[in-house]
Every structure is written in structure tokens, then in C-alpha cells.
Amino acid sequence: MNKKRVLSGMQTTGKLHLGNLLGALNNWVKMQEEYECYYFAADWHSLSSNYEETEDLEDNLMDLGINWMAAGLDPEKAVLFVQSLIPEHAVLHLIFSMITPLPWLERVPSYKEKMEQVSNKDLHTYGFLGYPVLQAADIVLYNAHYVPVGIDQLPHLELTREIVRRFHDIYKCKVFVEPEGKMSHVPKLPGTDGRKMSKSYGNAIYLSDSKEEMFGKIKNIITDPARVRKTDPGDPDKCVAFSFHKVFSAPEENELTMTECKGAARGCVACKKSLADNIFKSLEPLLEKRAYWGQRPDEVLGILKDGSVKARKVAIETLSEAEDAMRFNFSKILPGVR
16 A cells, blocks of 8 residues: 655754754654655755755755764665755745735744744745745645644745645646645743744754764753742743753653742753763664764765655656646756756
């Protein structure tokens, strides 16, 4: 029986952090056992908000590949590829941009949120406003049945479904699969300052950080602001460090932490020290595999190249079907150009 297909991507705006691991990558590894998975490095998407910062893209791509392999993605079970190596993404994005009403993009919640919170970049560009259209092209090129999403990404997926329906309605066809969200329970991990963990906010703990760097960031995680001295009782529900404990520490340890925090029996320094120990223990297998793959960059790039060749065959076929439906497939009457 044919497996249902899953597609997802990660931007190359920066190195992968703990939020990426817990929010997506661990889930990807599980899904490759049940679905036909296509996972891609979304390097074009990186330009939507980081168009002036391209000097690290190659390093970030390598970091992405190393972490994918270290986390357990298997090129025999999943197609791992690079978005910009497949120009069909850009072509379908252009086609979709012709039929997508502007108000559909302006109402996307994450667009408004980032415009308000990111003040050090000029995001008044079509690329930033229109990246959900490129995202739609990414998904439907591979006729993905499912897209793993969090609640905050559901509006993006619904926009993809609306674009698909509009295309089918205009051109009286049914070329694309309408994707569904694949919701799964993943631990919610904030950044060290309590906001979403993101390179843009400077609050991320990266998988490529040394233990010393990780420990330094863990020491700076925000705690209950009302707890000024160790003798002050704390409220774990207002403590960002305790949010990390919920993910990395055992339930019985968290119960003790809550009791001692509320009773001012344990200070924040000791609390963060035990947190660091638990994070390091959890990451130990991945960090060992990171060291292994970090010594094999040519193998990592070879995996991404082979996956891109496989993915492009699917993308070419899907785009050709879409152009046929539009009566816009001039490559058939002018062969040999494309």
C-alpha cells in the first residue's frame, strides 16, 4: 500500500537550535517510519527576512544537514533536498502569485506579528509579504497529503488550501492535493527571554554551541522577576527556566523544584545548574552523532544532492501538469529549451 506523503522544510537563516529540534526535527524522525517524507532546506525562504545576510548560508546549510543526520533522518527513508536547486519552486510561486489576492497575505497573523516585533530589518518587501505563496508552491509541488504544523502555522496551511482551490476553480482542473495539517504534541520551548526561540530575537540555544556556550546561555535564562533574592519565594509559572525544566527534567524532579522554589529553599543558580545537567544528558546522543557527521561534510552534501535530484523529478512532473491545465505549457511545442 502506498504511503501518504509528508512535506516540511527548515530555513537556513541560522544554525538549528533547541526549539527546532523539539518543535520539528524529532517529529520528522518519527514520521519517516510511517510516511513518504520530503524534507527540504528552505534557503529561498531565508531571503524573505534575511536578504542582506547571505554570507552564512552555506555554513547554515551544512549545519542543517549535519543536524538532520545526527537527529536520525535516514536518506533511505526520506528525501532530503535543497529548495533553490529546484527552480520549479520559483516557477509555481510566480504562477500562484498571479492569482493570490493581496488581502489574503495581509491577514496572515505571523506577518503582522513579525512586522511589529522585528525593528532592526526592513521587512516591507514583497518577498516577506508573499512568502506564504512560495510556501504553498513548496507543498503542492510534491502533492503532500500532510504538513506537520503547530497551531501558529495553521493559517499558512489554510492559505495554501485556498490557493489550491482558487487555481482549480480558475482553470477547471484538479491538479494538486489539498494538504492537511499534521498536528502532533511537541514540547513548547521558549527562548531564553521568554519569547519564541529565534535567531532574530537573539534568544536561542544552538545545537552547535559548545557546552560552555550552552551553559552560559542557560545561566542567563529569565526567572521569576519578582524573586530578587534567594530568600524570596518564587512562582515557577512565571519562570522561563521552569519552562525548560518541564521539557528536560523528570516529573518528580519538577515537583521538588516547584516546592523548593515556592518555599525559597532553592535558589535560581542551583535550579539552572540542574537544568543544564539535564539538557546535556538529553542531548548527549545527538552531540556524539554531530561530531561524527561533522567530520564527513562531503557525505552530507552528497546526501542533499542525491535527494535534490529525486525531488526535482517529482517537481517537474507536477509543474508540467499545472501548466497543461493552464494551457501554458509551451515547452511541449518548443522542446529542448527547458
